[in-house]
Amino acid sequence: MARTTFTGPVKSNNGFEGSITGNVTGNVTGNVTGTLTGRVVESIQSLSGAGAVNLTTGLTSLTTTDAAQALTLANGTAGQVKVIVHAVDGGSAVLTPTTAIGFTTITFTNVGDAATLVYTAAGWAITGISGAVAA
Numbered sequence: 001m002a003r004t005t006f007t008g009p010v011k012s013n014n015g016f017e018g019s020i021t022g023n024v025t026g027n028v029t030g031n032v033t034g035t036l037t038g039r040v041v042e043s044i045q046s047l048s049g050a051g052a053v054n055l056t057t058g059l060t061s062l063t064t065t066d067a068a069q070a071l072t073l074a075n076g077t078a079g080q081v082k083v084i085v086h087a088v089d090g091g092s093a094v095l096t097p098t099t100a101i102g103f104t105t106i107t108f109t110n111v112g113d114a115a116t117l118v119y120t121a122a123g124w125a126i127t128g129i130s131g132a133v134a135a
Helices: none
Strands: 046-047 052-053 060-061 068-075 081-088 093-097 106-108 114-120 123-131
Touching: 046 052, 081 106
Parallel strands: 046 060, 052 068, 060 081, 068 093
Antiparallel strands: 081 114, 093 106, 114 123
16 A cells, blocks of 8 residues: 555544644544553543543543532443543532442542542542542
8 A cells, every 4th residue: 555645634434543743633533442651641620619420531630619529420431441630629528439349439629639540340449539529
């Protein structure tokens, strides 16, 4: 197959095979397999006050505006990773996932409190926690 260089966006109706060199920006729909060299930058949800932690971004940046604000986290897809960071302190927040493994809630009280969760076939599991308290 010949080598082709494109300037501008490239779209395929049947996917891509082989190696991609350079930057990939925008949305990727479907599975990516192979080796990734470089970095992945996720979209960020800015959540102020009580509400739902979304499943569409990798990171939720939390601003609390009162004490013990209720956060929810729906079930995800097996292998999905979610990071939640308390970025602006105006109180505290209590996260209650729909399905959790080994915990019921995570409380975020101070700026810098963070939790990394991964969704498995059995529910959300904590893979890392800093400052926040799991109960």
